[in-house]
Amino acid sequence: xxxxxxxxxxxxxxxxxxxxxxxxxxxxxxxxxxxxxxxxxxxxxxxxxxxxxxxxxxxxxxxxxxxxxxxxxxxxxxxxxxxxxxxxxxxxxxxxxxxxxxxxxxxxxxxxxxxxxxxxxxxxxxxxxxxxxxxxxxxxxxxxxxxxxxxxxxxxxxxxxxxxxxxxxxxxxxxxxxxxxxxxxxxxxxxxxxxxxxxxxxxxxxxxxxxxxxxxxxxxxxxxxxxxxxxxxxxxxxxxxxxxxxxxxxxxxxxxxxxxxxxxxxxxxxxxxxxxxxxxxxxxxxxxxxxxxxxxxxxxxxxxxxxxxxxxxxxxxxxxxxxxxxxxxxxxxxxxxxxxxxxxxxxxxxxxxxxxxxxxxxxxxxxxxxxx
Amino acid sequence: xxxxxxxxxxxxxxxxxxxxxxxxxxxxxxxxxxxxxxxxxxxxxxxxxxxxxxxxxxxxxxxxxxxxxxxxxxxxxxxxxxxxxxxxxxxxxxxxxxxxxxxxxxxxxxxxxxxxxxxxxxxxxxxxxxxxxxxxxxxxxxxxxxxxxxxxxxxxxxxxxxxxxxxxxxxxxxxxxxxxxxxxxxxxxxxxxxxxxxxxxxxxxxxxxxxxxxxxxxxxxxxxxxxxxxxxxxxxxxxxxxxxxxxxxxxxxxxxxxxxxxxxxxxxxxxxxxxxxxxxxxxxxxxxxxxxxxxxxxxxxxxxxxxxxxxxxxxxxxxxxxxxxxxxxxxxxxxxxxxxxxxxxxxxxxxxxxxxxxxxxxxxxxxxxxxx
Numbered sequence: 001x002x003x004x005x006x007x008x009x010x011x012x013x014x015x016x017x018x019x020x021x022x023x024x025x026x027x028x029x030x031x032x033x034x035x036x037x038x039x040x041x042x043x044x045x046x047x048x049x050x051x052x053x054x055x056x057x058x059x060x061x062x063x064x065x066x067x068x069x070x071x072x073x074x075x076x077x078x079x080x081x082x083x084x085x086x087x088x089x090x091x092x093x094x095x096x097x098x099x100x101x102x103x104x105x106x107x108x109x110x111x112x113x114x115x116x117x118x119x120x121x122x123x124x125x126x127x128x129x130x131x132x133x134x135x136x137x138x139x140x141x142x143x144x145x146x147x148x149x150x151x152x153x154x155x156x157x158x159x160x161x162x163x164x165x166x167x168x169x170x171x172x173x174x175x176x177x178x179x180x181x182x183x184x185x186x187x188x189x190x191x192x193x194x195x196x197x198x199x200x201x202x203x204x205x206x207x208x209x210x211x212x213x214x215x216x217x218x219x220x221x222x223x224x225x226x227x228x229x230x231x232x233x234x235x236x237x238x239x240x241x242x243x244x245x246x247x248x249x250x251x252x253x254x255x256x257x258x259x260x261x262x263x264x265x266x267x268x269x270x271x272x273x274x275x276x277x278x279x280x281x282x283x284x285x286x287x288x289x290x291x292x293x294x295x296x297x298x299x300x301x302x303x304x305x306x307x308x309x310x311x312x313x314x315x316x317x318x319x320x321x322x323x324x325x326x327x328x329x330x331x332x333x334x335x336x337x338x339x340x341x342x343x344x345x346x347x348x349x350x351x352x353x354x355x356x357x358x359x360x361x362x363x364x365x366x367x368x369x370x371x372x
Numbered sequence: 373x374x375x376x377x378x379x380x381x382x383x384x385x386x387x388x389x390x391x392x393x394x395x396x397x398x399x400x401x402x403x404x405x406x407x408x409x410x411x412x413x414x415x416x417x418x419x420x421x422x423x424x425x426x427x428x429x430x431x432x433x434x435x436x437x438x439x440x441x442x443x444x445x446x447x448x449x450x451x452x453x454x455x456x457x458x459x460x461x462x463x464x465x466x467x468x469x470x471x472x473x474x475x476x477x478x479x480x481x482x483x484x485x486x487x488x489x490x491x492x493x494x495x496x497x498x499x500x501x502x503x504x505x506x507x508x509x510x511x512x513x514x515x516x517x518x519x520x521x522x523x524x525x526x527x528x529x530x531x532x533x534x535x536x537x538x539x540x541x542x543x544x545x546x547x548x549x550x551x552x553x554x555x556x557x558x559x560x561x562x563x564x565x566x567x568x569x570x571x572x573x574x575x576x577x578x579x580x581x582x583x584x585x586x587x588x589x590x591x592x593x594x595x596x597x598x599x600x601x602x603x604x605x606x607x608x609x610x611x612x613x614x615x616x617x618x619x620x621x622x623x624x625x626x627x628x629x630x631x632x633x634x635x636x637x638x639x640x641x642x643x644x645x646x647x648x649x650x651x652x653x654x655x656x657x658x659x660x661x662x663x664x665x666x667x668x669x670x671x672x673x674x675x676x677x678x679x680x681x682x683x684x685x686x687x688x689x690x691x692x693x694x695x696x697x698x699x700x701x702x703x704x705x706x707x708x709x710x711x712x713x714x715x716x717x718x719x720x721x722x723x724x725x726x727x728x729x730x731x732x733x734x735x736x737x738x739x740x741x742x743x744x
Contacts, residue, residue: 112536123533156532161495161525164484167560172544175559187547188539191563 003220004180011219011247012255013302016053023222025054025244035062040100045316046093046245052216056229057241061212065101071212073097074199074240076108079129080121081260082268083136085346086248089313091140093245094216098146103214106199106369107137110152113196116188123153131364136269138360138367139353148369150202152195158371159198162205167194169231178223197228201237206371213240218247248312251283254303269357273347280306280343286328287335298331299338306335306342314345375592376552383591383619384627385674388425395594397426397616407434412472417688418465418617424588428601429613433584437473443584445469446571446612448480451501452493453632454640455508457718458620461685463512465617466588470518475586478571479509479739482524485568488560495525503736508641510732510739511725520741522574524567530743531570534577539566541603550595569600573609578743585612590619620684623655626675641729645719652678652715658700659707670703671710678707678714686717 003011003019011019020027028050033043039062046052061071075094077087098105111126130151137149152159175181175190200213215225222244229239250256250265258266267276286300286307301307307328315321324341327333375383375391383391392399400422405415411434418424433443447466449459470477483498502523509521524531547553547562572585587597594616601611622628622637630638639648658676660666673679679700687693696713699705 112533116536116540123537153533153536154529156528157526157530160528160532161484164488164525164560165495167563168488168558170559171556172553172559172562173555176555181544183545183548184543186540187542187544187563187566188536190544191539191559194559 004223009257010255013246016246019219020054023054023219023226025056025222025242026058028053028055028058028243032059032062035059039065044093044096045318046089046312048318049311050246051089051312052093052243052245054219054244055242056225057239058214058243060238061214061241064212069211070101071103071214071241072203073103073105074108074213074215075105075217076110076196076199077133077137078110078113079126079133080114080118081129082270083133084258084260084266084268085309085313086250086258086266088136088140088269089248090216090218090245091137092313095140095142097214097216098143103146104203105142105147106150106203107142107147107367108150108152108196108199109133110192110195111154112152112188113192116186116192127153134364134367135357135360136353138363139269139356141356142367144363144366147367149367150199150369155369155371159195159202162198162202163191163194165235166197166228166231167191169234170194170227174227178227193224193227196224197232200225200228200240201232201235204237210237212238215240215242217242217244219244220247246312249284249305249308251279251305253284254286254305254308256284267346267350269350269353271350273350276346276350277343280339280346281336283339285335285339287338288331291334294334295331299328299333299335301325301328304328304335304338306339310338310342310345314342314349376595381629382627385618388618391591392426395426395591395598397428397594397614398430400425400427400430400615404431404434407431411437416465416468417690418461418684420690421683422618423461423684424465424615424617426591426616427614428597429611430586430615432610433586433613436584441583442473443475443586443613444575445475445477446480446585446587447477447589448482448568448571449505449509450482450485451498451505452486452490453501454642455505456630456632456638456640457681457685458622458630458638460508460512460641461620462588462590462617463509464685467512467514469586469588470514475518476575477514477519478522478575478741479514479519480522480524480568480571481505482564482567483526484524484560485564488558488564499525506736506739507729507732508725510735511641511728513728514739516735516738519739521739522571522741527741527743531567531574534570534574535563535566537607538569538600538603539563541606542566542599546599550599565596565599568596569604572597572600572612573604573607576609582609584610586615587612588615588617591616592619618684621656621677621680623651623677625656626658626677626680628656639718639722641722641725643722645722648718648722649715652711652718653708655711657707657711659710660703663706666706667703671700671705671707673697673700676700676707676710678711682710682714682717686714686721 037043109130111130115121115123115126204211225242233239250258252265264279267279283305286304288294288297311321328338409415481502483502487493487495487498576583597614605611622630624637636651639651655677658672660669683693700710
C-alpha cells in the first residue's frame with residue numbers, strides 16, 4: 001500500500017482503518033452527519049455510504065456556519081491529461097456541498113504541477129489540458145456565480161506573493177519528510193506545495209475577512225494540506241478543514257489505480273459508448289468462472305469493480321444498490337448482467353455530460369477568476 | 373574571505389586574482405576594450421581602472437552587436453532597506469552602457485527575496501523599500517523609454533511560469549552546492565534563484581526573438597547566474613553574459629562590507645551633509661597617526677577607504693586621481709584633506725541626487741513594466 005500525492009497503489013476497503021490511524025484523521029460519524037443535516041436537509045449518498053469517510057475539522061466548519069460564518073470550498077485539478085470517472089467522484093460531492101450551503105468554490109488548476117513533476121510534459125501540454133479539464137468541471141453543473149477558477153501561472157500575480165508567505169514557514173526538511181523528496185528533486189517541485197496552499201486562504205485576503213475553508217479531496221492529497229494546515233494559522237487564517245474520500249478502483253483489479261497513462265484502467269469523460277462497453281466488459285469481477293458455478297456459489301461484490309463503481313457513483317439509490325449486492329452475492333445476478341447495468345448508467349451519464357461539456361466551451365471565460 | 377549572494381567579507385585588491393581563477397571568469401583585457409570602443413567611442417573610467425574587471429561572454433555580446441543583434445541589459449535590487457553608495461556604483465556603469473548602446477534595461481526588484489531570506493522582514497516592508505529604491509534608480513537618469521521595472525510579486529503572472537521552466541532544470545543538490553543551502557532553508561528561498569533567472573530571457577519571450585543579455589553585477593551575484601547560464605540555453609535562449617565589478621569597501625575598514633544594518637559603514641542616498649561629513653571623517657584611513665609622521669612617511673592610498681571611494685566612484689578624472697594618489701603617498705596630502713575632498717564630492721553628488729530623487733516620485737509608474 002502506498003499513498004503520496006503522486007502515487008496511490010493497492011488501497012482496499014480493509015486498509016482504511018489503518019490509514020485513518022496513520023494519518024491522524026477523524027472518521028465521519030453519525031453525530032456529525034446529524035449536525036450537517038440541520039442545514040442540508042438530506043445527506044448525500046457518498047456520506048451515508050462513507051465514500052467520503054473521514055475529515056479534519058469538519059466539526060469546526062459546521063460550528064462556524066451555525067454562527068453565521070460561512071465557509072468556502074476549495075478543490076482542484078492538476079492538468080496533465082483527460083478527466084476520468086475517478087476525478088469526477090469528489091467533484092460531484094463538492095457540487096452537492098456548493099448547492100446545499102450556497103458556498104463559493106475556488107477551483108485551482110495548477111498548470112505547473114505536473115510539468116514540474118513529469119520530465120516529458122511541457123507547459124504547453126498542461127495548459128491545453130487546463131482548458132479541456134475546465135470543460136468537464138463546468139459540465140458538472142457548478143454555479144457560475146459561486147465558482148472561481150484559479151490557474152496558477154495565469155493568476156500568479158495574485159498567488160505567488162501569498163505562496164512566498166507560506167513557503168517561508170516550510171523547510172526542505174519538512175517537505176522531504178512529508179512528500180518523500182530527495183536532493184534530486186527540482187526546486188520548482190519543492191516549492192510547489194506552497195502554491196497549492198494559497199487558495200485555502202486567498203478568499204480571506206480578497207474579502208479581508210477570516211473565513212473557514214473546506215476541501216473535499218482524495219486521501220492522496222492529504223499530505224499537501226497537512227503542511228498547509230500547519231502553516232496557514234501562522235499567517236493569520238484558519239486551518240483549512242478537509243473531507244476525504246476513498247479511492248475508486250481502476251477497472252483492471254480491485255484496489256488498483258486509475259492511470260492516466262493506461263486508457264483501459266478507467267473511463268474518460270470523452271469515451272464513446274463502444275469504448276465504455278468494451279472497457280467495462282473487460283473489468284475485473286468478483287463473479288465465478290462459469291454461469292453454473294456463479295449460480296451455485298454466488299459472486300463477491302466486495303472485490304467486484306463494477307459493483308464498486310455503482311456503489312461509489314452510479315447507483316445513488318440505497319435500496320437498488322443493496323438488492324444488487326444481495327442478488328450478486330446469491331448468484332441471482334450474473335456478472336454480465338451487473339456489467340450491463342453499469343454500462344447503461346455510465347453511458348447515460350456520459351451522454352448528458354458530453355453535451356454539457358460542449359456547451360461549456362462558451363462559458364469557460366466566465367468561470368476564470370477576474371481580480372478587480 | 374567569503375563571497376555568496378548573501379554575504380561578502382574581507383575581499384581585498386590582492387584577492388581578485390584568486391577569485392577570477394576560482395570562479396572561472398575572464399579578466400577584462402585591452403583587446404575587449406578596444407572592441408567596445410568601436411561602439412562607445414570612449415571607455416568608462418570604471419573599465420579603464422578595472423573596477424569592472426571581469427566578465428563571462430562579453431566578447432559574445434559584442435560580436436552579436438556587431439552583427440546587428442542588439443543586447444539588452446539586466447540588473448536589479450532586492451529591496452530590504454535604503455540605497456547606499458555601494459549599490460549605486462554598478463548602476464552608474466549600467467546607465468553608461470544604456471546610453472552608449474541605446475540598450476533596453478530590465479531592472480528587477482525581487483521584493484520576495486529578502487523576505488524569504490530574513491526571518492524578521494515582512495513583505496510589507498520589502499514592498500515599501502521597493503518604492504523607495506525605485507526613486508534612487510530613476511534619479512540616476514536611466515532613460516524611461518528604455519527602462520522597465522519588474523517587481524517579482526507584481527509581475528508574477530509573467531514571471532512565475534518562466535521561473536518554473538528554469539526550476540525544472542535545477543535540483544536541490546545543485547542549489548545546495550552553489551548557494552550553500554541546508555535542509556533547514558525554506559522552500560521559497562530554495563526556489564528563488566529561478567525567479568532571478570527570468571529577466572535574463574523574458575525580453576526574448578516578449579519579443580519572440582533570441583537576443584543576448586548583459587548583466588553588470590557585483591561579484592557576489594555570480595553564483596545565481598552560474599546556475600542561470602547553465603539552464604537558460606536548455607530552454608532555448610542565450611547564456612546571459614556578465615560583467616563583474618569589485619567591492620567598494622565599507623567606511624569602517626579596508627575590505628569590510630557596507631552593511632544595511634550598520635549605518636556608519638556606508639552613506640545612504642538620503643543622508644544629510646552633516647551625516648556625510650561625520651561618517652567620512654570617521655572612515656578608516658591609510659594615513660599616519662600624526663601630521664608630522666604623515667608628512668615624513670606618507671600615507672598608504674591602497675588601504676585608504678576615502679581614496680578607494682574617489683577611485684571607484686567620485687573622481688572619474690584620471691589625472692586628478694593619480695595626483696591625489698601620489699600626493700597622499702608622499703605625505704603632501706593629509707588624511708583630513710583627502711577626506712575633505714571626498715566629502716565635497718559626495719555632498720555635491722547627493723545634493724543633485726536627492727533633488728532628482730524627489731522628482732522621481734511622479735515618474736515611478738511610468739517605469740514599471742506594463743505588459744500589453
